[in-house]
Amino acid sequence: MTAEKSRLRVALVCNTAWAIYTYRRGLLRMLTECGAEVSVIAPRDRTFEPLIAMGCRCVELPVASKGTDPRDDLKTLVALFREYRATRPHVVFHYTIKPNIYGSIAAKLAGVPSIAVTTGLGYVFIQKSRTAAVAKRLYRLAFRFPREVWFLNQDDRAAFLEQNLLAHPERAQLLHGEGVDLDEYALAPLPPREGFIFILIGRLLWDKGVAEYVEAARRLRVRYPHARFQLLGPVGVDNPSAITRTDVDAWEREHVIEYLGEAHDVRPHIANADCVVLPSYREGVPRTLMEASSMGRPIVATDVPGCREVVDDGVTGLLCEVRNASSLAGKLERMLTMDAQQRAAMGLKGREKVAREFDEKAVVERYRGTIRAVSGISL
Structure with a gap:
């Protein structure tokens, strides 16, 4: 390890440390193994400890993901500006809406190079609301400043x-998804059994199409009582589209859904x-689908940006119409009644x-190439 490498400082900023830890461990490993000082800047959660164990420096960040109070957003901007002025990272990667907007502005004010990574357009492009309109104006302002803006799909x-x-x-670049570790998510044979399990994995948001999934489950359970419909992921998250625990409890009492809670490791569930x-109503490139495909699971998803990047309709899975429970139920039924060998071939x-x-x-x-180009330091 050279002294030059040890001096490289890279910061990753997100509205959850969990997302950095879950989706970008390969990047973190590469950076720490090359001797870089890696700062993860995000609201504190349970993943601070494993991130620190990996060799990362964790910095708690105030972010009101659901809030629209400009005073809260100003706190985020000021906290990032102070952090960048104090630590002078060679490059900062911003993820998710508020870090992208306020982090890009803070980096410009602090004289620090940044890259904005739009991991999915979320409610800003799904909803037609005043909040969404304001967010677009803020994007237009903030995205003047990053060296590059990365998008996960066309x-x-x-x-x-x-x-x-x-x-x-000209700064808009395509990063075709954030990738999956093929060894970690190894191919697993489909379980031999009489029953059938569908699972939806992710933060429990209405924008993920959970309502349509529940309604499709209601319809199919009548004709296929052996079919089970599971939900795995955090409930009541800090997001405008969050589903409450009350909603989930009602579905469980109805015996239409099995809620599995959260999991550090989704592989046993897949x-x-x-x-x-x-x-989902819209995605960047959904990690959960890449992981499922990597493990050989056929997929049913909506024909929307992000999902159709991963699913080749009729080849690796089936695509349904967005916001359409009937279309979803039809595709789930087709998957349910498909020959087991066909499903395995799709997987x-x-x-x-x-x-x-x-x-x-x-x-x-x-x-690695982008960091080298921006910082002038080879990894």
Whole structure:
């Protein structure tokens, strides 16, 4: 390890430390092994401890993800500005809406190079509300400043360009998903059994199509009582689209849904399922679908940006219409009644697609090249 490498300082900023730990461990490993000082700046959660164990420096950040009070957002901006002025990172990567907006402004004010990574456009492009309109104006201001703006799919990049949200369109770059570790999410055979398990994995948000999933489950349980419909992920999260524990309790009492809570490791749940479902309204490139395909699980998802990046309709899974419980129920029924060998073949095709297009190693190399180009320091 050279002294030059040990001096490299990289910061990753997100509205949850959990997302940094869960989705970017390969990047963190590469940086720490190369001797970089890595700062994870996010609200404190249970992943601070494992991040510190990996060699990262964790900094608690105030972020009101659901809030619209400008005083809270000013606190976020000021906290980031002070952090950047104090530590002078060579490059900062911002993820999710508020870090992207306020972090990009703070980095500019502090004279620090930054990259904005739009992991999904979320409620800003799903809802037509005053809050969404304000967010777009803030994007237009803030995205003047990053060296590059990375999008996870072509649709998201096109949306920003069409709505003139990028002062420097040439800085819009495509990062084809954030990748999955093919060894960690190894191929697992479909479980041999009489029953059938569908699972939806992710933060429990209405925008993830959970209402449509529940309604489809209601309809199918009547005809296919052996079918089980599971939900795995945090409830009541800090998001405008959050589902409450009261909603989940009602579905459980109705015996239509099995709520599995949260899991540090989703692999046993994917391995135990016959099909992974994500009826989302819009995504970046959903990690849960890449993980499911990597493990050989067929998928049912919506034909929307992000999901259709991962799912080849009729080949690795099935796509349904967005916000349409009837269409979703039809695709789930088709998956349920499909020959087991057909489902297994879909899963294998999914594994091949992930290995070809979403290998985490390629994503880590993209980060490595960008850090070298911005900082002038080789890793």
